[in-house]
Amino acid sequence: VYSRLCVLQEAVIEIEVIERNPPPRLADVFDHKDWVSGVHINTHYILTGSYDSTVRIWTHDGQMKCSAEGHTSPVKDVVWISSDASSSDSGRVLFASASQDQNVHIWSLAESTAEPQVEHLHTCKGHARSVESLAVNPSHDKLCSVSWDKMLKIWSAVPDDVMVDEVESEDQIALKRAKINSNQRRATTRTPLLTLQGHTQPVSTVVWPTGDEVLSAGMDHCIRIWDIVSGVNKSTLNGPKVFHCIHHSHLNSLVASANSDKLVRLWDTRAGESSMVQSALASHQGWVIAVQWAPNREHQLLSGSYDSSLKVWDIRSSKLPLFTITAHEGKVLCLDWTFPQLLASGGTDSKLRTFNFV
């Protein structure tokens, strides 16, 4: 009787426990001579591009290893082509830099020697205005650049000598070796493999998420998805504002975008043209200029704004960021979160700051 009177109802409440991370701690400050406009981290080094037309390579603990000078105008973006020295056969790491002098330079960093040496391998000529952004394909052999001339250009990122090894004959290899040995090697000019036209306004940002798909966005307020094989603009997502930066997450396949307003917008490119913004993260006080997904966490992303702050977001809470870091005294221009434990951002106070984030 008693049990009939008191009907016990059991409900299961699922409680999701999210581990609370300690806030990012300032690790190092890297002084530059001019504004820092591009940063990319790999396992050993930090690559930065600056408005003094120089590309610099730093170790993670703040020592400048070497610098590469060759651009004649401010560097706008830098990118490691091969992520690690061990992955490339010749014991060197390739990286590329894009500049307002309309060129993309491909450099190599020889790690094998005690003193790292930077070698200017190729100059990619073809853009008619300043090159704004670079992206490397997942197999690390192609490079995509976008520019103010409204075009995307795909370049080969494989150094000539490697290609030569595969194709050319023994004599020519000997000739090349002789050239290398005589140290008279000069950077060769490259022409684009493919030019993608379709943007009606300057293009400001590009990502290369999968082997044959490139996403680019710019001042015509839309994200265009390109098929590299056929060179066709597959689909277009129209946004409300100018895109400054987009980044694709390989964990959740969402695209985060930094627009010329205070929001970080999230897009699902798979849903086609009809579905627009998934959600918007609002907390910044100025233009959001850069955005990047966490390399190892599905829901987290980092955004940097002209209000001189960096914000770490969990996309499940769109109102409040997880952490807000006042990183710079001026505007934030670039940021990077390729290396999971290290956040980096460069700004108009000519400093690159790195933050440890566990």
Added chain:
Amino acid sequence: MFTIRIYPLNGVFQDEGESGEEVGSGEEDEDESERFAKSWLEAEETDTSDEEEVRNTVGNIPLEWYDDYPHLGYDLDGKTISKPARRDELEEYLARMEDPAYWRTVRDKTTGREVVLTQQQMELVQRLQSSHFPEEGYDQYEPYVDFFSGEKMIHPLNDTVKPKSSFIPSRWEAKQVSRLVHAIKMGWLKPRTKSDRPKFYMLWGEGDKAEVGARHRMHIPAPKPPLPGHSESYNPPPEYLPTPSEVKQWEEEEEGERASFLPHKYCSLREVPGYQRFIQERFERCLDLYLCPRQRKMRVQVDPDDLIPKLPKPRDLRPFPTNETIVYEGHSGMVRCVDIEPLGQWVASGSEDGSVRVWEILTGRCVKTLSLPSPPHSLSFSPSPSFTLLAVAAGGVVYIMNHGMGDRLLVTSTDSRMSATETTPTAAEATPTTTTWEECTAAEKKLGFRLRIQHDMPVKEVVWHCKGDYLAALVAEESNTGVVIHQVSKRRSQKPFRSVKGVVQRIKFHPTRPLFFIATQTMVKVYDLAKQELVKKLQAGVKWISSIDIHPGGDNLILGGYDKRVCWFDLDLSSKPYRVIRQHKQAVRGVCYHPRYPLFASCSDDGCITICHGMVYDDLMENPLIVPVKVLRGHKPVNSLGVLEVVFHPHQPWLISAGADSTLRLYS
């Protein structure tokens, strides 16, 4: 229940007189009214029974009428009743002395005889005199027997059985009904039509009614006198009562000047005396009403919101610049002029500190600083896509410089084309004497300057033609102004307008057609450059034009004035302003249209920039829609100068403003 009984006194007295003492107690029980009726009905009978009875038959008339006659009237036989001989004084006296019944002897006026009242009659008289009922023993409180009560009886009074006819329908009624039905069928009987005449109506026509109606309608009620307040109460709260000093002051004041009423406290309403000033106040009120003629005020019942034109909401008109985004700092003097490169990556500004700076728009980076010998007044990027030229007007010189931004190939090709025209021999011939074209020195060339065009007067403004070959310069020295048009490719100058009346303020090329706009102080003149004639004159709605811009479509233009106004002209519509916008509190310094979006902006010395939505429709029948959407602040006025020039980004809804606080600001 009272019963009023009327006694025919004559008859009674006669009865009494006839029956004398013998009429006694037997007759008293008889009902008076019965006796009264009997006395009339059986008049004959009584007459016959009593021979002594003398009856006057003149009726109920005043007997004074017979005063002058010897008789008193007529008896039943028609014979005169003679007045009996009256007793003289002595006889009267003797009778009074001797006759014991004298005091109850009265004279019957109708017969003139003397009647001695009986005991019964005396009692009656006495009862009447003492206001009692004349009938002795009459019980006015005897219980009332209600024979015909309102109570409905349930049982019949009699026990007869009702006839059958009272249960069956009447045959006669059926016959009547069938007759009526037949009459209705035949159409003889019709339902009574309701007469349209009102039940009550004006007998004497409608005119009166209209007049009365009009008078009622025009009735203006008198203004109501103010209602009495607490101080007029008979028992006012103590705070309304005057203090003794106030009372004294009130008493000292003149009658007309002081308040008419002094509050006074009474403990109860019973103690309130009559109001002394009542009549006087009524009179004053009447005077007020009489001396103050009333007038009907025709008030239009209009909701003020209805008068405001229906405009779309600003949030539906997006995009337009809303926030200050980037501040470009670096100039040390106020920034006078600003222009954006056609592709929208760079912005050039000229400042009072004598420098021209080129900035990267997106980051706020100053990429180039050029110093000039005199502060630049105006600068303009060449709109041509194949030249990378920037014209800067500083002092009396227009510098044509290759800014070196943008495509490297274009920069070099521009340089090569510029040096190619250098050798043209015709250049010197076509140039009028007032302007000289000079090649810049090597040091200047290194900075980017290519050509200098020397004028005889300071150059105030320089504008490019849309093709990028022609360049118009406005030269001005005090009130002496002129317009020079330069052709860069052939390096020659001409003055197509020999003398423009008035002081030229601004000049502008039409974006598509070969038209040239010259804004003088109060007028805009439109010249056709191909036909070389004046096409149109626009009467500016402002007192002193400060700035002009032409809609990219080419059919509308806006003017800004130093008298705080911005005027929109529709060139096809009229030579008067289509719309005047008064949004600024200070002189308007600059106006500009957006090349792509339906926006225009005006900046003013109060440090504000007003963004308006200005939609121009392709349909010629539709007028432009102008909605102010946003006021942008940010610039601080310095020396009563605020924002000096604004320019829209070529392909984004962004605005760059040049302020007197030596900054440029980007609003997005």
